[in-house]
Amino acid sequence: MTIQVNGKQIDLPQSVNHISDLLNHYNLQSNQVIVELNQAIVDQKLHADTQIQNGDQVELVHFVGGG
Amino acid sequence: MEDCFSRQKLFAPIGEKGQVKLSQKHVFILGAGALGTANAEQLVRAGVGQITIADRDYVDWSNLQRQQLYAEEDARNAVPKAIAAKKRLNAIHSGATIHEVVGDMGVEELHEIIPEVDLIIDATDNFETRMKVNDIAQFYKKTWIYGACVGSYGLSFTVVPEKTPCLHCLLGVLPSEGATCDTAGIISPAVQMVVAHQVTEAMKVLVGDYEALRSKIVSFDLWKNEFSSVDVSSLKKGACPSCGEIQQYPYLKEDSQTKTTVLCGRDTVQIRPMETMKRDLEVLNRILLRTSGEVKKTPYVLMYQQGPYRLVFFQDGRVLVHGTKDVGKAKSLYNQCVG
Known part of the structure; x- marks a missing residue:
């Protein structure tokens, strides 16, 4: 499936179906990321249950400590 | 005195009045590394009257690639960053008053400084200190501007007490440090991009143009050509111990500070x-x-x-x-x- 992540078209492997899979795919931990799916924020507790579909628009903001 | 600020005054949202306001403001920059030096230089050039800049470290050769107030001599002599920063800032604009603090910013030190300042710029390199800043900013009702970067990635968010969610609302539990400059490195443009967002938001706050604040969390990856801007207002939590109905300021409690x-x-x-x-x-x-x-x-x-x-x-x-x-x-x- 193809979705848009942070403004960029991405082809996902078949194993990625939920938000939590997507975070794994990007090597991100759930508690360090804010996920927006089609302009609505997805609660951290729902990352594993929320499905993604072809054409979805996802924004991922992950917190880092450097500076 | 020569007018260094004529072009900035021509910019309508600042103007003559905004310039006067900037000259009367005091900004606290916590950290004099990559983010801190870039923020400090731009704010001094913009005509902010007073800057307090604090750092516990001294200049090292590995800093020179991105920490713009320092030169080889500072690394050779291991000059404390806050002192080297002050020297360069004074040379850039003698009209600004620079207070340097060499040392750790614990809760006690923050209580001394924060009541005196109009705005806090986050230029630290760890979550522990940021959570302290987040709490103290809520305690004294001061706006603070989060900024962080690693690799070619960076992000920024302006925390306005009683208006926006705070860092505690956004993060929940303190993340164990993920990628750092230690492991992933850092390129200077990522620093400058974060600072462009921080300084612009700072200017808006200092001239009183709160309407113009971005209100979203902004993040980017310059190498991967990604950009994102997310409205996080729905994440403000009534039960947040830092900014919610019952404020406990957990990170100001003596003493969660590590030695x-x-x-x-x-x-x-x-x-x-x-x-x-x-x-x-x-x-x-x-x-x-x-x-x-x-x-x-x-x-x-x-x-x-x-x-x-x-x-x-x-x-x-x-x-x-x-x-x-x-x-x-x-x-x-x-x-x-x-x-």
């Missing part, structure tokens, strides 16, 4: 004595000269090289142990020197 910290961007552990103290570097110099290691004293620090390890002693009692990330190893080296 050792692994510094970002270097193979380094900082050790801070339990009690604040003043270390007599001259006495220590004489003691260490009797050992097999190599000793070098500058006006600010004492450096001691022992095999692959280098210990740097500051007058305020802190010691940086280079050459290891292992806290236990660092402590044993420290104890070998000062008992």
Whole structure:
């Protein structure tokens, strides 16, 4: 499936179906990321249950400590 | 005096009035690394009247790639960052008053500084200090501007008390440090991009144009060509212990502060004595000269090289142990020197 992540078209492997899979795919931990799916924020507790579909628009903001 | 600010005054949202306001403001910049030096230079050039800049570290060669207020001489002499920063800022614009603080920003120090300032710029390199800043900003109802970067990625968010969610709302539990400048490196444009967002938001706050604030969290990856801007207002939590209905400021409680910290961007552990103290570097110099290691004293620090390890002693009692990330190893080296 193809979705848009942070403004960029991405082809996902078949194993990625939920938000939590997507975070794994990007090597991100759930508690360090804010996920927006089609302009609505997805609660951290729902990352594993929320499905993604072809054409979805996802924004991922992950917190880092450097500076 | 020559008018350095004519072009900025021509910019309508600032204008003559905004320029006067900027000159009356006091900004606290916590950290004088990459983000801190870039923020400081731009704010001084913009005509902010007073800047307090705090840092516990000294200038190292590895800083020069991106920490724009420093030059080779500062690294050669291991000048404390806040002192080197002040010198350069004074040279850029003598009309600004720069207060430098060399040392750790604990809760006590923050209580002294924050009531005096109009705005806080986050230029730290760890979550622990940021959570402290987040709490103290809520306590005194001051706006603070989060900024962070690693690799070619960066993000920023402006926390306005009683309006936006705070960092505690957004993060929930404190993340264990993910990628750092230590592991992933950092390129200077990522720093500058974060700072462009921080300084612009700072200007809006300082001239009182709150309507113009971005209100979203912004993040980007310059190498991967990604950009994102997310409205996080729905994440403000009524039950947040930092900014919610019952505010407990958990990170200001005495004392969640650790006595050792692994510094970002270097193979380094900082050790801070339990009690604040003043270390007599001259006495220590004489003691260490009797050992097999190599000793070098500058006006600010004492450096001691022992095999692959280098210990740097500051007058305020802190010691940086280079050459290891292992806290236990660092402590044993420290104890070998000062008992």
